[in-house]
Amino acid sequence: MTKRYLFVLTTLVIFCFTRQVQADFAKKIIYHSEFGSGYSLPALMVAALRQPDFIELPLVLSLDDVPVVYNDLLLQPHTNVAELFPDRHRADGNYYVVDFTLEELRGLSYLEDGGQFGFQHSHITSLEEVFATIEVIADEFEAASRFLPVIKYPWFHANEAKDISSVVLDTLIAHAGSADTTLYCMSFDPEELQRIEEDILPGLPVTVRLVQAIDRPEGSETMRQNRREWTPYNYEWLFTRLGLRVAAGYADALWLDDPARLETPRLKRFIADSQALEMEVYCRIPQTSGLDPAAIAHELAVSLNADGLAVANPSSLHALFPEWRKTGDMPPKAAAGQSGDGRQQDNQSEGLLSDPEGLYERLRRIR
Numbered sequence: 001m002t003k004r005y006l007f008v009l010t011t012l013v014i015f016c017f018t019r020q021v022q023a024d025f026a027k028k029i030i031y032h033s034e035f036g037s038g039y040s041l042p043a044l045m046v047a048a049l050r051q052p053d054f055i056e057l058p059l060v061l062s063l064d065d066v067p068v069v070y071n072d073l074l075l076q077p078h079t080n081v082a083e084l085f086p087d088r089h090r091a092d093g094n095y096y097v098v099d100f101t102l103e104e105l106r107g108l109s110y111l112e113d114g115g116q117f118g119f120q121h122s123h124i125t126s127l128e129e130v131f132a133t134i135e136v137i138a139d140e141f142e143a144a145s146r147f148l149p150v151i152k153y154p155w156f157h158a159n160e161a162k163d164i165s166s167v168v169l170d171t172l173i174a175h176a177g178s179a180d181t182t183l184y185c186m187s188f189d190p191e192e193l194q195r196i197e198e199d200i201l202p203g204l205p206v207t208v209r210l211v212q213a214i215d216r217p218e219g220s221e222t223m224r225q226n227r228r229e230w231t232p233y234n235y236e237w238l239f240t241r242l243g244l245r246v247a248a249g250y251a252d253a254l255w256l257d258d259p260a261r262l263e264t265p266r267l268k269r270f271i272a273d274s275q276a277l278e279m280e281v282y283c284r285i286p287q288t289s290g291l292d293p294a295a296i297a298h299e300l301a302v303s304l305n306a307d308g309l310a311v312a313n314p315s316s317l318h319a320l321f322p323e324w325r326k327t328g329d330m331p332p333k334a335a336a337g338q339s340g341d342g343r344q345q346d347n348q349s350e351g352l353l354s355d356p357e358g359l360y361e362r363l364r365r366i367r
Helices: 003-017 041-049 102-106 127-141 154-159 164-174 190-200 241-248 264-276 293-303 314-326 356-365
Strands: 028-031 054-061 067-069 146-151 182-187 207-214 223-226 229-232 253-256 280-284 308-311
Touching: 028 280, 028 314, 041 054, 041 127, 054 127, 054 164, 067 127, 067 164, 127 146, 127 164, 146 164, 154 164, 154 223, 164 182, 164 190, 182 190, 190 207, 241 264, 264 280, 293 308, 293 314, 308 314
Parallel strands: 028 054, 028 308, 054 146, 146 182, 182 207, 207 253, 253 280, 280 308
Antiparallel strands: 054 067, 223 229
């Protein structure tokens, strides 16, 4: 780890904890990035130090069947793959993650993409590396967050004769601690989630809570082949009460990637109907919408009563929630010392900042 990374991380730790972060709000905070570099290991380390309830981890498989944290099928939009491997593209001109081994993927660098942190020469990382690194951060700084792994593009992996869901779940269980009796897993593909529920989950040693994500109408997260052409999946059935009843049979929560696709009355009814079926609803707040993120967060969390918000900067919500509580906007807190999902939290930050030299030394040891 370079001195630049250590300096940035030290600064961010002090910034986060001088806000006296508390994680016992009824609403869940989820780390999510719209930029590829937002899922590099340094960016995920910073995200963990900001103490969200969940860290989203989009996952695709490498050529050697290793889950890597990467938010796309294609490498060239986000990395320097064309420079290092000019002849490794397919006939369509694209470089696919699934065509490269983990070692080759590690050698790629993210392009400058406007990400929040601007780390130089950040790289693609594996799910196992993230587990190992964030575990150190959790132990050192008592900044525990749950992971929200996202099984990306199962339709594409199936077309490549790869069962990404089985590989991801095997990895999750292999790295689960003794206290992790409940794991989380998300996908945009309803049929894949139902397959997981029916064929993979029975007999597992842990409980896995499934999250059904809903993409934009023109999105490519889930595709179906129609007359030899791949077309975007139609999620409209999920916005009906009958559809929600079907979803409640296999999913514990819903994720809206684009809440703005629904007019406010319809969105409010969708959230209320989902909660009536004991499904939580998480909403993503876009980084690049040009709108006031605080106003969007207030609308979703307070006016519409969404159960969780997915943001690039969890610290921003940690700062907003107490203000909303003072005005009586926020719902009551969970039981003292617990987060919304019942996890015990240590809300004391004094010990972390009382020894700056020790803090720097602990950061230096994190690789």
